[in-house]
Amino acid sequence: MRTTLPSMRAAFYEQRGDSGVLQIDEIATPGPGVGEVRVRLAVAAVNPTDWKMRSRGDDLPAPQIPGMDGAGVVEAVGPGVDIGRIGERVWIYHAGYQRRWGTAAQFTVVPARQAVHLPDGVELDQAAALGIPYITAYGCLLCDGPIEGQTVLIHGGAGAVGHAAIQLARRAGAHVITTVSSSAKGELAIAAGAHVVIDYTAPDATEAVRRAAPAGVDRIIEVALTRNMDMDLAVLAPHGVIVTYAADNDDPTIPVRALMTNNVTLRFAMVYGFAPALIAAAVAEITAALASGELQPLPFIRFPLEETAAAHDAVEGRVAAKVLIDIP
Ligand SMILES: NC(=O)c1ccc[n+]([C@@H]2O[C@H](COP(=O)([O-])OP(=O)(O)OC[C@H]3O[C@@H](n4cnc5c(N)ncnc54)[C@H](OP(=O)(O)O)[C@@H]3O)[C@@H](O)[C@H]2O)c1
Helix, strand or coil, X not given: CCCCXXXXXXXXXXXXXXXXXXXXXXXXXCCCCCCEEEEEEEEEEXXXXXXXXXXXXXXXXXXEECCCEEEEEEEEECCCCCHHHCCCEEEECCCCXXXXXXXXXXXXEEEHHHEEECCCCCCHHHHHCCHHHHHHHHHHHHCCCCXXXXXXXXXXXXXXXXXXXXXXXXXXXXXEEEEECCHHHHHHHHHHCCCEEEECCCCCHHHHHHHHCCCCEEEXXXXXHHHHHHHHHHHEEEEEEEEECCCCCCCCCCCHHHHHHCCCEEEECCHHHCCHHHHHHHHHHHHHHHHCCCCXXXXXXXXXXXXXXXXXXXXXXXXXXXXEEECC
């Protein structure tokens, strides 16, 4: 006997372009394949990657639901997955990466490991906002090993990745200096655990970092390499590392002699390409931090699923909050 799954409400696009390509409609609910779970989503979170993937790239072979991150409840499991997972509250990562089934929909299907058990008491809103920023932050901080006792400079400490990085760096035992552009953002960074907050728009910002780290910083988590290169070179300790995770179509000229003289490592990080072991370590650490109640979310700004295009535009417009989509 054939059973037909009910349809689900979803945001999707059939061609790439500005947010006007997003449609909201009923589409067929996907079934979980081998090793997959189907999750009934309650909340999705929007990241810059969502509007960037929607805007650029190759032709789409099939309609694409946007969204990497979200949270909800496991509602069905595919062959090979423990049936006991049904009913489990989970946070989702990488849902729409090289797969059609992003999180801006009532259901997604993901490989079982990408639906991560959510400790009791953690709100689904906070859980939805973890994936991309927290895994990126973890990888940038810890891809070269422990940072206990090191001084880390995290640029943009009120941004999604920067705010996550402050919290994970503190848990890893680092001394944390961060940069922001306003006192309101500075308060978010302090609440996240930064030891020192510096306004990067101030004329003496570089001097302020130097005063905070007279021996130099060991590791820089960089969101704006071209704009910050001079400061980074001025404050980095010999043998220091700059890890860049953002590109804004403004590639820098590489100052080879200055980097070489100080034996600097210039590293680049893309979360989708992190080694499976690094992602697994990130997921374990994020879950442990959640369970201990130590992670705090950024302020949220919410949109209904029907307004997914406005949610994308808010992120593209760099709204100073974490953008969530409420799934009906
Ligand atoms: N490679 C990867 O795997 C990966 C993963 C996640 C994100 N990303 C990329 O990383 C970027 C940030 O993502 P996000 O979600 O964290 O965005 P976000 O929440 O908008 O945060 C960006 C932050 O960068 C800060 N910033 C901008 N210019 C700065 C400067 N010169 N110095 C210090 N801080 C500066 C902004 O602060 P002000 O508003 O105060 O300037 C803002 O707080 C995006 O381009 C995204 O596509 C890449």
